[in-house]
Amino acid sequence: MRKRLFIGGLAAAAAFALAMVGMAVSATKGATPLPASSCSALQGPSSAQFIVATDLPLQGSSRAQTIELTKAVAFELKQAGYRAGNYSVAYQSCDDSTAQAGKWDAAKCSANAGNYVRDKSVIGVIGTFNSGCAEIEVPITNRAGLQMISPANTYIGLTHTPALAGEPQKYYPTGKRTYARVVAADDFQGAADSLELKALHAKSVYVLNDKEAYGFGVASAVQNVIKGGKLGLKVAGFQAWDPKASSYQDIATKIKASGADAVFLGGLECENGGKLIKDLRAGLGANFLIEAPDGFSSFTSTIKDAGSASNGMYISIAGEPYQFLNSAGKAFAKAFGKTVGLAAAKVNPYSNYGATAAQVMLKAIAGSGGTRSGVSKGVYNHSFTNTPIGNFALNANGDTNAGVISFYHVKGSQAPFLKVISPPASLVALAKP
Amino acid sequence: MVTEARTEQLPIRRFAAINPIPLIGLSLVGLLIVWLAINLEKTPDQFLSAFLIGITTGSVYGLVALGYTLVYGILELINFAHGDVFMLGGMICITLISEVFNLHAGQAAYVVWPAILGTLAIAMVGCGLINATVERIAYRPLRGAPRLVPLITAIAASFILQNIALATKGPNFVPLNTGSSGAADFLPQGNVFTFGHGDQAGRYTWASLIVVLLTVPVLTALLWLVQRTRQGKAMRATAQDREAAAMMGINVNRTISFTFVLAGSLAGAAGLIYAVYFTSVRFDQGFQLGLIAFTAAVLGGIGNLPGAVFGAMLIGMIQSFNNTLSWHAPGSDWTQSIVFGILILILVFRPEGLLGERTPEGG
Amino acid sequence: MDALLTAVALRKEFGGLVAVNDVDFTVPRSAIVSLIGPNGAGKTTFFNMLTGVYKPTAGAVIFDGENVTGKPPHAITNRGIGRTFQNIRLFKEMTSLENVLVGMHGHLKGGIVRTILRTPGLRREEREAREFARHLLQFSGLRGRDDRLAASLPYGDQRRLEVARALATKPKLLLLDEPTAGMNPQETAEFTAFVSKLRTEQKLTILLIEHDMRVVMGVSDRVTVLDYGERIAEGTPKEVQHDPRVIEAYLGTAAVPT
Amino acid sequence: MSEPLYPGAKVRDALRDSWKVWRHKWAILGRVGLTEERWRAWPLVVRRVVIAALVGAILLLIIGPFSGVDASALVTYAVFVALYVPSWKRLGRSGRWVIPLAFLLLAVTFPYYTDKMFTIPVLGAFPSTSTAVVMLIYVMMGVGLNIVVGYAGLLDLGYVAFYAIGAYTCASLASPQFGKTTRSFGAVDVVKGIGGIHISIWLLLVLAGILTSLLGMLIGLPTLRLRGDYLAIVTLGFGEILPQIARNGDNFFNTGINVTNGPQGITPIDGIGFGHTLHSAVGLPANYLTAANSDRLFFWTAIVLVLFTIFCSLRLRDSRLGRAWVAIREDETAAAAMGVPLMRTKTLSYAIGAFFGGVAGAYFAEFTTGANPDSFSFNFSVFVLVAVILGGMGNVWGVLVGAAFLAYLDQAGLADTGAWLNTHLHINIDVPKYEFGIYGVILLIVMLFRPHGLIPEARHKLEFEQGVADEPLYDVSH
Numbered sequence A: 001m002r003k004r005l006f007i008g009g010l011a012a013a014a015a016f017a018l019a020m021v022g023m024a025v026s027a028t029k030g031a032t033p034l035p036a037s038s039c040s041a042l043q044g045p046s047s048a049q050f051i052v053a054t055d056l057p058l059q060g061s062s063r064a065q066t067i068e069l070t071k072a073v074a075f076e077l078k079q080a081g082y083r084a085g086n087y088s089v090a091y092q093s094c095d096d097s098t099a100q101a102g103k104w105d106a107a108k109c110s111a112n113a114g115n116y117v118r119d120k121s122v123i124g125v126i127g128t129f130n131s132g133c134a135e136i137e138v139p140i141t142n143r144a145g146l147q148m149i150s151p152a153n154t155y156i157g158l159t160h161t162p163a164l165a166g167e168p169q170k171y172y173p174t175g176k177r178t179y180a181r182v183v184a185a186d187d188f189q190g191a192a193d194s195l196e197l198k199a200l201h202a203k204s205v206y207v208l209n210d211k212e213a214y215g216f217g218v219a220s221a222v223q224n225v226i227k228g229g230k231l232g233l234k235v236a237g238f239q240a241w242d243p244k245a246s247s248y249q250d251i252a253t254k255i256k257a258s259g260a261d262a263v264f265l266g267g268l269e270c271e272n273g274g275k276l277i278k279d280l281r282a283g284l285g286a287n288f289l290i291e292a293p294d295g296f297s298s299f300t301s302t303i304k305d306a307g308s309a310s311n312g313m314y315i316s317i318a319g320e321p322y323q324f325l326n327s328a329g330k331a332f333a334k335a336f337g338k339t340v341g342l343a344a345a346k347v348n349p350y351s352n353y354g355a356t357a358a359q360v361m362l363k364a365i366a367g368s369g370g371t372r373s374g375v376s377k378g379v380y381n382h383s384f385t386n387t388p389i390g391n392f393a394l395n396a397n398g399d400t401n402a403g404v405i406s407f408y409h410v411k412g413s414q415a416p417f418l419k420v421i422s423p424p425a426s427l428v429a430l431a432k433p
Numbered sequence B: 001m002v003t004e005a006r007t008e009q010l011p012i013r014r015f016a017a018i019n020p021i022p023l024i025g026l027s028l029v030g031l032l033i034v035w036l037a038i039n040l041e042k043t044p045d046q047f048l049s050a051f052l053i054g055i056t057t058g059s060v061y062g063l064v065a066l067g068y069t070l071v072y073g074i075l076e077l078i079n080f081a082h083g084d085v086f087m088l089g090g091m092i093c094i095t096l097i098s099e100v101f102n103l104h105a106g107q108a109a110y111v112v113w114p115a116i117l118g119t120l121a122i123a124m125v126g127c128g129l130i131n132a133t134v135e136r137i138a139y140r141p142l143r144g145a146p147r148l149v150p151l152i153t154a155i156a157a158s159f160i161l162q163n164i165a166l167a168t169k170g171p172n173f174v175p176l177n178t179g180s181s182g183a184a185d186f187l188p189q190g191n192v193f194t195f196g197h198g199d200q201a202g203r204y205t206w207a208s209l210i211v212v213l214l215t216v217p218v219l220t221a222l223l224w225l226v227q228r229t230r231q232g233k234a235m236r237a238t239a240q241d242r243e244a245a246a247m248m249g250i251n252v253n254r255t256i257s258f259t260f261v262l263a264g265s266l267a268g269a270a271g272l273i274y275a276v277y278f279t280s281v282r283f284d285q286g287f288q289l290g291l292i293a294f295t296a297a298v299l300g301g302i303g304n305l306p307g308a309v310f311g312a313m314l315i316g317m318i319q320s321f322n323n324t325l326s327w328h329a330p331g332s333d334w335t336q337s338i339v340f341g342i343l344i345l346i347l348v349f350r351p352e353g354l355l356g357e358r359t360p361e362g363g
Numbered sequence C: 001m002d003a004l005l006t007a008v009a010l011r012k013e014f015g016g017l018v019a020v021n022d023v024d025f026t027v028p029r030s031a032i033v034s035l036i037g038p039n040g041a042g043k044t045t046f047f048n049m050l051t052g053v054y055k056p057t058a059g060a061v062i063f064d065g066e067n068v069t070g071k072p073p074h075a076i077t078n079r080g081i082g083r084t085f086q087n088i089r090l091f092k093e094m095t096s097l098e099n100v101l102v103g104m105h106g107h108l109k110g111g112i113v114r115t116i117l118r119t120p121g122l123r124r125e126e127r128e129a130r131e132f133a134r135h136l137l138q139f140s141g142l143r144g145r146d147d148r149l150a151a152s153l154p155y156g157d158q159r160r161l162e163v164a165r166a167l168a169t170k171p172k173l174l175l176l177d178e179p180t181a182g183m184n185p186q187e188t189a190e191f192t193a194f195v196s197k198l199r200t201e202q203k204l205t206i207l208l209i210e211h212d213m214r215v216v217m218g219v220s221d222r223v224t225v226l227d228y229g230e231r232i233a234e235g236t237p238k239e240v241q242h243d244p245r246v247i248e249a250y251l252g253t254a255a256v257p258t
Numbered sequence D: 001m002s003e004p005l006y007p008g009a010k011v012r013d014a015l016r017d018s019w020k021v022w023r024h025k026w027a028i029l030g031r032v033g034l035t036e037e038r039w040r041a042w043p044l045v046v047r048r049v050v051i052a053a054l055v056g057a058i059l060l061l062i063i064g065p066f067s068g069v070d071a072s073a074l075v076t077y078a079v080f081v082a083l084y085v086p087s088w089k090r091l092g093r094s095g096r097w098v099i100p101l102a103f104l105l106l107a108v109t110f111p112y113y114t115d116k117m118f119t120i121p122v123l124g125a126f127p128s129t130s131t132a133v134v135m136l137i138y139v140m141m142g143v144g145l146n147i148v149v150g151y152a153g154l155l156d157l158g159y160v161a162f163y164a165i166g167a168y169t170c171a172s173l174a175s176p177q178f179g180k181t182t183r184s185f186g187a188v189d190v191v192k193g194i195g196g197i198h199i200s201i202w203l204l205l206v207l208a209g210i211l212t213s214l215l216g217m218l219i220g221l222p223t224l225r226l227r228g229d230y231l232a233i234v235t236l237g238f239g240e241i242l243p244q245i246a247r248n249g250d251n252f253f254n255t256g257i258n259v260t261n262g263p264q265g266i267t268p269i270d271g272i273g274f275g276h277t278l279h280s281a282v283g284l285p286a287n288y289l290t291a292a293n294s295d296r297l298f299f300w301t302a303i304v305l306v307l308f309t310i311f312c313s314l315r316l317r318d319s320r321l322g323r324a325w326v327a328i329r330e331d332e333t334a335a336a337a338m339g340v341p342l343m344r345t346k347t348l349s350y351a352i353g354a355f356f357g358g359v360a361g362a363y364f365a366e367f368t369t370g371a372n373p374d375s376f377s378f379n380f381s382v383f384v385l386v387a388v389i390l391g392g393m394g395n396v397w398g399v400l401v402g403a404a405f406l407a408y409l410d411q412a413g414l415a416d417t418g419a420w421l422n423t424h425l426h427i428n429i430d431v432p433k434y435e436f437g438i439y440g441v442i443l444l445i446v447m448l449f450r451p452h453g454l455i456p457e458a459r460h461k462l463e464f465e466q467g468v469a470d471e472p473l474y475d476v477s478h
Helices: A004-026 A065-080 A106-118 A131-143 A187-201 A211-226 A249-258 A271-283 A299-311 A327-340 A349-366 A373-375 A425-430 B005-007 B020-043 B045-073 B081-100 B109-142 B148-169 B206-228 B231-238 B242-247 B252-278 B285-300 B305-324 B334-349 C045-052 C073-079 C096-103 C113-118 C120-139 C155-168 C185-203 C215-221 C236-242 C244-250 D005-018 D026-031 D034-040 D045-066 D073-086 D095-108 D112-115 D127-151 D159-172 D203-225 D228-248 D273-284 D294-317 D321-331 D332-337 D343-370 D378-391 D395-425 D432-449 D458-465
Strands: A050-055 A087-095 A122-127 A147-150 A179-181 A204-209 A234-240 A260-265 A288-290 A312-318 A383-386 A390-394 A407-408 A417-421 B191-195 B203-204 C003-014 C017-028 C031-037 C057-062 C081-083 C171-176 C205-209 C220-228 C230-235 D181-184 D196-199
Touching: A004 C031, A050 A106, A050 A349, A065 A087, A065 A327, A087 A106, A087 A122, A087 A349, A106 A122, A106 A131, A106 D127, A106 D294, A106 D343, A122 A131, A122 A349, A122 A373, A131 A147, A131 A179, A147 A349, A147 A373, A187 A211, A187 A260, A187 A288, A187 A312, A187 A407, A187 A417, A187 A425, A204 A211, A204 A249, A204 C017, A211 A425, A234 A249, A234 B334, A249 A271, A249 B305, A260 A271, A271 A288, A271 A299, A288 B203, A299 D203, A327 A383, A349 A373, A349 A383, A425 C120, B020 B045, B020 B252, B045 B081, B045 B203, B045 B206, B045 B231, B045 B252, B045 B285, B045 B305, B081 B109, B081 B148, B081 B252, B081 B285, B109 B148, B109 B252, B109 D343, B109 D432, B148 B285, B148 D228, B148 D378, B148 D432, B191 B206, B203 B206, B206 B231, B206 B252, B206 B305, B206 C155, B231 B242, B231 B252, B242 B252, B242 D095, B285 B305, B285 B334, B285 D228, B305 B334, B334 D203, B334 D228, C003 C045, C003 C205, C017 C031, C017 C045, C017 C057, C017 C205, C017 C220, C017 C230, C031 C045, C031 C185, C045 C171, C045 C205, C073 C081, C073 D332, C081 C155, C096 C120, C096 C155, C096 D321, C113 C120, C113 D228, C113 D321, C120 C155, C155 C171, C155 C185, C185 C205, C185 C215, C205 C215, C215 C236, C215 D034, C220 C236, C220 C244, C230 C236, C230 C244, D026 D034, D073 D095, D095 D112, D095 D294, D112 D127, D112 D294, D127 D159, D127 D294, D127 D343, D127 D378, D127 D395, D159 D203, D159 D228, D159 D343, D159 D378, D196 D203, D203 D228, D203 D343, D228 D378, D294 D321, D294 D343, D294 D395, D321 D332, D321 D343, D332 D343, D378 D395, D378 D432, D395 D432
Parallel strands: A050 A087, A050 A122, A122 A147, A147 A179, A204 A234, A204 A260, A260 A288, A288 A312, C031 C205, C031 C220, C081 C171, C171 C205, D181 D196
Antiparallel strands: A312 A407, A383 A390, A407 A417, B191 B203, C003 C017, C003 C057, C220 C230
16 A cells, blocks of 8 residues: 555656756747737748737727728838848737727737737737727836837727826836837827818717727717817717617707707727717718727728718828838838739728837847837837828827828728818817816 | 513414515616606607617517527526527528628518528527527436526536537628618618707617517417417416426426427427627627526516516616716616626516516415 | 314405415414315315415415515414425426425524635534434435435425425424325325324424325324315215215215225 | 427437447447457456546547647647556545645645646637636636525626725725825835825735625625525526716716726736735735736735635635535525525525635736626626536535636637638637527536536435436436
8 A cells, every 4th residue: 555655646746756857948939929819920031039919809890990000010020031131020910909809909909018028029918909908018018117109099098188097107017118109199190180170160069988998088079179269169069879770860859959060989890880870870861970990990991880871981090101101101101002913002001000019129129139018119209201101200109290181081982082081280289178 | 581561462464564665666667767857858769760770789688588488488497598599590680681682782672581581480490409409418317406406507508509600600700791771782771760969869760660560460460379289288287386387297308308399390480580680609608698688588577478578678778878868877897787787686576577476485 | 172273264266266265264372274176176276375375355364473475485383384286396407305405494593704614513413403403314214215306206206305494494384285196095194194293203293185084084184174265064084974064075076086 | 218399309309318438338339349358357457547538538539630749749648648547545544635736736836837738629729827817716706606606596797896896995085096195005016195095905805805795794684585596597686786886986876986997997906916025025925016927926916816716715624614504505494494594504605605706806806907887797697607507516526627628719729620620610600709609509518418517416316326217317206
């Protein structure tokens, strides 16, 4: 009996010893890829020192845009030969959405951020797409000094102008900024959207939002600018639409009763935006002024879901259309469009932002000295010229000085470009709560 | 040890002590009426719009609620999957209308109506079969099991049906072509009547009326079926006492299957109406709407057919008034909470529903 | 002999149906009283009102000098009324011992904190409870079946276990609802003896619903007869046996119990 | 055997009977000369060696072709043999602790070896430490829900409500959420001058538990007298209302009162840790979020929480209260007639189940550094319920395995499986997309074929062994 126990004990001890040996023998060569459960396979040299990851929602109705965006980043890295100065850099595309939700998911964002922080090969992250997701990821990556550059986040409080208590410092527990964005924040869009409403002879605007971080933010920005009183507009009402509702006739009735002559849809098209537009059209008439921000900028989805009801609505997007791009931007759109099989003018504006974010990131890595904190040094208070979105500078908060918003006007099954607006600073300042 | 005094004066009277619950209920209803009256006075057009929207939504809820009530009446089972059967019905209809029959605006009535009736027939048969299959697989093998077991498989069935829709139709809203009334563009788009004037004018479209007009004959036919026909008698007998019904020579399994087919085809009909009137369906909408319909069924007294429709109308109205009215309405942010709040209050304080009768406890 | 339990004008209506119609009823201390009547006479409904399962529509139940009308079942049990059920209602997935321990619930004290800390006092209480439970099982003739699942016991043993479980509530009054239903004559005889033993050894008062007239006549001190929810007779077994209304009631029904 | 009712019946019966191969193993083995008597005549150790060898052979057949047998697989097998073959129990009192302690040791050292382990066929790599943290949190929730569903038999479809309350308690009291007041109590590394209430997360874990159990009682009192299915639907209702309150709680009925931050959710939450004083004095981690081995700290803390949950759960099961719960589950009327106060006992099960849900929610919020209204959907309630049912209602160990497995599937397993299927079968299916459909199938199969779960509670097992299982699964004629 005793002897058998002894043998057993010996076996157990041997097992643990083996385990320890196994642990000791772990060869590391090149970058450690991020887990396959949320990220794509490594693109670029497998012996690369560093990884740049994109963090985007690859499922749901923004899929078309985000997939193209990942391709733009990959394109940019490939153009650079997967090198940033003296460092070789590989690329992985990570997904922060779940198919069930069809959009970004809080737990997924947090898990992804944890993965980036832990994987010491990750030197920078391009993302996120949704501001709500950024609110979760930025504090986590900040603690590890990991720089993020977003091509799409527009929520103001992430970088400046507190909308909520503790913003934006609460996103930077280390006190050092590690997040920047190459896209103009909602205050620009809110000001431009209000200006455009004014230009379209609206007098009283009903502001809707989808009760999402992004939609609520941009809707609030519009509301605040209008309430600022400089434009002579007024807010007829401010309310949320429920993405799960079967009909929005009730909202249409309310808007009609409020005497509004325009409606602003602050939110995402995938939150039942198609049905919302349909019911608004039905209740308010074919000529009623409907304006939506870049949450509706996937024109194909918007037009498909809303059908003929989308006809005549205005959609704003941060950034410039193809014809307004400088030569670098046009060159990018042509070259990139060729690789993904799109005409240059059809390249989604977000692809330009993605490529720009990638260029900023590569430039920062080149001068980083190979450390995460080194990357951040190359981002703030720097100017960037001849990027796919033109020339711009990032200030100490990580905000861009290029606040151009372009407008599109849906006609039939097309959404041709209408104009660009660069809102004056006095109006932008009104957007804060 | 024995207190004689207390034995002397026995409380031999009815235990009809003052019950605060009906009082609270009545005062709540009173407040509701006052609130509605003030809104009516302030914004009559808005009130009328809300009322008309409520009737239309209520009709759709009614058709779904009938399915819940039928199944609950016979099996005492909350068929969670019912809402998803309804959603599949909507999907089937949208697919048929836009891809098979290819209906669009400007087609003649003799093209549109046969196609719609054909779609209705296919959806009803399809959903009936789906519902019966669910019963066969998920409920029948568990008959006699503790009550909670089929409830759990009902949730399982609901998830499976949702995923079938997800796999075939994807995660986004599946839309139908629409016209200027917001309803399907091949339906008549004109107004039955308009009210109010100027910018505030409201209107009632033919499409809305058709929804209500479709519900009425379905309910009448159903009532006739359950109360007048042999099959209906078998259903009622099975609902009363399954064992006794079996002894009387009723094929209990077949009767239950029939009930599920019936409930499913009602869901199919509701699916069609939803498709042509609300014009877009997503894979996960059925569950939510099913819960609302279940609330309606409970509100009217579960197991009671006219009660289900009554409850559905009420829920439709409450939702619509809450969402549409301006004066001190909590607004659509709280609709879901209000509906579930009603469900909880009714279940806790009046589980037999508004139209139901108290049944012998444990009888 | 004072009354342990008195029911005064007890009444129960289900919807419009009167199941028990203003029945007066008394169980004297240390007596064995039987309640008989044809099927559907309202006996079990009456029982359920005594034990708090149903709230009476009207009337009162006085137990041991206290008005217990409308009190919840556990409160009535803890005041000293133990019961068995017509269709055996054991906790089938628990062992015999655990079944009996559930019966002792009201007499044990362990709360959440003490349970999690498992204090010495609680251990002692638990040990004593188990001892007492074993003793009860033995008394009820279930020695050696402590750890059998209730569902796996033979029918007669299940009946005994129900009684043991009811005894665990430390009752003053024991209500037995058709305890010999489904038993063969030998088991019935054994059970009758067991009931008598309960009175003599446990000093219990017993109220019995019973169909088997031999049991009723064999052990009862008093018999009450219910028909259509009304009390139609009351007296000693002899008196009741010869009451014309009782004979009519029983002959009038198709299934005359033997 | 009666006539098959429909074509699928035969398949179903065959599936249902498949485990009988195991029942009739002796009849089968007897053909090749190995009778039960002969087998039993062998010494215990020999028998165990044979079984261990069989297990090894089966594993080799499974793992070999898929991922190849490497050192880690051999070590795993060695550990299994070392634990299984010697009869540790015969060592007396101390021997009883060998296996539990070995498991504990394996669990605690998990972060050190998980990335060195072999690949599990189809499912992919061993869970990473951060995945393991989530698994442990789900285990905690599963064990908590098991007290309500498994012990007391009350179907709770709104468990997510408790989880949400826990998360929001933690999030709002350890973040800049209430920026107008500045209170700090034991919190670590609060950003200077940021405002808000900052209470130590350790305290908040307890507070979240207490608050949720109070809320559990509040919900329980009016509703617990309802019948089982009505109770289920009422809890579902609460589970739907609470997220809406979270979503609209930034501006209650236009009063401007902001409690939950509405759709934005509350983020980030302060760090959890022992502070810098304790760090420099005893070396305890100052702040998990900034520590180099952040994940491991979260993991070990989660292990402590899970152990506490299991400990309480087991103690309660074997107590007066536990017996009362099972009695209520089996027969409410009889339980009441035996002196069990129904309302109080049920409410207690609710409160205790809620307590663990709340603590788990708070810890999860801390781990993900945020509380977001989108996380609290009905699906989550069902997820935890599936974990309880899959493992075996009432059985703590079963629930532990069920919840851990399901959480692994949710976090990584399904995605890995999908990737494996797509590469090897040359298809293109997004497997995680159908996560809840897969859970639906699991629920259905478990309920139809193994209603007591994969690892039934000891008493159910007893029943199976006594042959009751040959009869219909449920006794129709009570």
